Amino acid sequence: DQQVKQNSPSLSVQEGRISILNCDYTNSMFDYFLWYKKYPAEGPTFLISISSIKDKNEDGRFTVFLNKSAKHLSLHIVPSQPGDSAVYFCAASATDNAGNMLTFGGGTRLMVKP
Amino acid sequence: ETGVTQSPTHLIKTRGQQVTLRCSSQSGHNTVSWYQQALGQGPQFIFQYYREEENGRGNFPPRFSGLQFPNYSSELNVNALELDDSALYLCASSFSGGAAETQYFGPGTRLLVL
Numbered sequence: 001d002q003q004v005k006q007n008s009p010s011l012s013v014q015e016g017r018i019s020i021l022n023c024d025y026t027n028s029m030f031d032y033f034l035w036y037k038k039y040p041a042e043g044p045t046f047l048i049s050i051s052s053i054k055d056k057n058e059d060g061r062f063t064v065f066l067n068k069s070a071k072h073l074s075l076h077i078v079p080s081q082p083g084d085s086a087v088y089f090c091a092a093s094a095t096d097n098a099g100n101m102l103t104f105g106g107g108t109r110l111m112v113k114p
Numbered sequence: 115e116t117g118v119t120q121s122p123t124h125l126i127k128t129r130g131q132q133v134t135l136r137c138s139s140q141s142g143h144n145t146v147s148w149y150q151q152a153l154g155q156g157p158q159f160i161f162q163y164y165r166e167e168e169n170g171r172g173n174f175p176p177r178f179s180g181l182q183f184p185n186y187s188s189e190l191n192v193n194a195l196e197l198d199d200s201a202l203y204l205c206a207s208s209f210s211g212g213a214a215e216t217q218y219f220g221p222g223t224r225l226l227v228l
Binding site for chain 1: 118147217222
């Protein structure tokens with residue numbers, strides 16, 4: 001039972017355009033959501049997070065949108081740059097979970113073409 | 115500020131052997147979580163340590179065990195290694211202060227079981 005899903009395994013975008021990465025979840029207890037970027041041979045790097053009390057959070061070129069009724073979140077990258085090419089993971093946690101474990105999606109590989 | 119470090123970076127073991135992986139948490143963090151990432155998948159939560167005690171566990175057998183030390187560093191031990199244990203093992207540290215936590219990851223240890 002996959003509680004966090006990223007249905008697009010890959011996405012290709014032209015440099016300068018918008019990249020939109022999507023994530024769906026099923027567990028209504030999740031109340032904190034994060035996006036991580038991962039390069040080969042490195043650990044995941046934290047990008048941006050959002051609490052369930054918000055529906056949008058921005059940090060520079062990165063914006064995360066949360067639609068609680070649809071149990072859906074998305075990451076927008078504007079403008080996309082070749083250095084953004086990586087695998088992106090969404091993750092979710094429930095603050096009353098023992099251990100505040102993160103549940104990850106399967107990842108989306110983003111390729112930004114020059 | 116020192117980030118999360120892990121050792122060793124790579125390891126090759128044979129089936130049935132035991133392995134110990136090590137993690138130093140980011141300065142100021144008091145909680146360490148361990149994840150297993152199989153090829154092509156998102157990280158899977160193994161367990162978390164807080165104040166030197168296990169504070170939550172994912173769906174992993176007891177042959178996966180851990181320790182946290184007074185300086186908040188941690189070890190992951192895996193006994194009776196199986197071929198399916200071949201994966202990237204990620205350590206993440208965070209500060210547990212009662213609110214939602216952001217976990218910061220180390221570079222990982224790649225384990226190959228032959």
